[in-house]
Amino acid sequence: MATTQRILVCEDSAVYATALIRLLEYDGDLKVSAVCTTASEAMAALPRVRPDLVTMDLELPDMNGLKAVEEIMSSQPLPILVLSGVIGTEGGKAESALAFGALDAIAKDGLGIRDPAGPEAAAFRRRVRILCRATVIRHLRAGLKSRPDRAEPARPASVIGICASTGGPQTLVRLLNGLPADYAIPVLVVQHIGAGFTEGLADWLDQEVGLPVALARDGARAGPGAWIAPSGAHLKLTGTGLLFLDRRDTGGAHCPSGNAMLASIAAAAGRTGVAVVLSGIGSDGAAGAAAVRRRGGLAIAQDRASSAVFGMPQAAIDLGVELALGPADMITALLGLRHAPLPGPQ
Numbered sequence: 001m002a003t004t005q006r007i008l009v010c011e012d013s014a015v016y017a018t019a020l021i022r023l024l025e026y027d028g029d030l031k032v033s034a035v036c037t038t039a040s041e042a043m044a045a046l047p048r049v050r051p052d053l054v055t056m057d058l059e060l061p062d063m064n065g066l067k068a069v070e071e072i073m074s075s076q077p078l079p080i081l082v083l084s085g086v087i088g089t090e091g092g093k094a095e096s097a098l099a100f101g102a103l104d105a106i107a108k109d110g111l112g113i114r115d116p117a118g119p120e121a122a123a124f125r126r127r128v129r130i131l132c133r134a135t136v137i138r139h140l141r142a143g144l145k146s147r148p149d150r151a152e153p154a155r156p157a158s159v160i161g162i163c164a165s166t167g168g169p170q171t172l173v174r175l176l177n178g179l180p181a182d183y184a185i186p187v188l189v190v191q192h193i194g195a196g197f198t199e200g201l202a203d204w205l206d207q208e209v210g211l212p213v214a215l216a217r218d219g220a221r222a223g224p225g226a227w228i229a230p231s232g233a234h235l236k237l238t239g240t241g242l243l244f245l246d247r248r249d250t251g252g253a254h255c256p257s258g259n260a261m262l263a264s265i266a267a268a269a270g271r272t273g274v275a276v277v278l279s280g281i282g283s284d285g286a287a288g289a290a291a292v293r294r295r296g297g298l299a300i301a302q303d304r305a306s307s308a309v310f311g312m313p314q315a316a317i318d319l320g321v322e323l324a325l326g327p328a329d330m331i332t333a334l335l336g337l338r339h340a341p342l343p344g345p346q
Helices: 014-024 039-049 065-075 093-099 119-132 141-145 168-177 198-208 258-272 286-294 311-319 327-335
Strands: 005-010 030-036 053-057 080-084 104-107 159-164 187-191 213-215 226-228 234-237 243-246 273-277 298-302 323-325
Touching: 005 014, 005 039, 005 119, 014 030, 014 119, 030 039, 030 119, 039 053, 039 065, 053 065, 053 119, 065 080, 065 093, 080 093, 093 104, 093 168, 093 198, 104 119, 159 168, 159 258, 159 286, 168 187, 168 198, 168 327, 187 234, 187 258, 198 213, 198 226, 234 258, 258 273, 258 286, 273 286, 273 311, 286 298, 286 311, 298 311, 298 327, 323 327
Parallel strands: 005 030, 005 053, 053 080, 080 104, 159 187, 159 273, 187 226, 213 226, 273 298, 298 323
Antiparallel strands: 234 243
């Protein structure tokens, strides 16, 4: 008999909370054990309810949801799913919540809340079940600001590709914050995130970390900084170091795809390519990381102990990476690379 997974809903709208309960409990294996209308009430209820997951609204009457996520993840960490209202109007709160340790952010209007039997609602419940089983770690805000000493230059690298999904933003922001603002090696990033959040993530990261961060632009030179793959296109690297946004084949499980990005890095950079696969559900990035290693490049997976969801790193390890590291050791490895630029356009 399957174990019922307990959920605490933090939502100040009684109408929305009622509809969310109906959606979550539709299949019978998810149980809303408490509904709290304020963040303070939710945090006080955690020891009593002991939920497997908290759904967190961002706009609450006492303390905003972002502050609540930060408090929970620093004191009594557990899986948190942010449910965001109108995308683009909350000043980067959803993106900040992910960096503070929330596992995922989903727009409220994308849950299929009006039709609990529909495909959107069923997909939402499948995601909730996975998040309920995720591993979370204590998140200390001060830890984001640490910058390990730069290692001596050694291995040549022309480009770094990072693929992340559920639980990945917390590690992604730590990695980018561990690199100096003048870090010369371009960093390409595929982060699986809910529709509509990618631009906000890029803007928030640009303000949060010293390294310049922007959405990737088709035909732009892959220069210093971090380049985030936009929604609806595969981010690829050409042999002359230009970014290519491939909108022709956007099928498959993910678009943008970590495999597509890393495979292009393998082809373009060969032994100077670097692949990093972070926390996430599924196996995206594994085949691409293996391609990078086959061409003589460096392939790194996040280790089990620091991964919220070990699916993607485990798949990458199974196909063959060189290193499985926690965030601090990843930063040290990236700081130890020697920039070897790709040839420019002829």
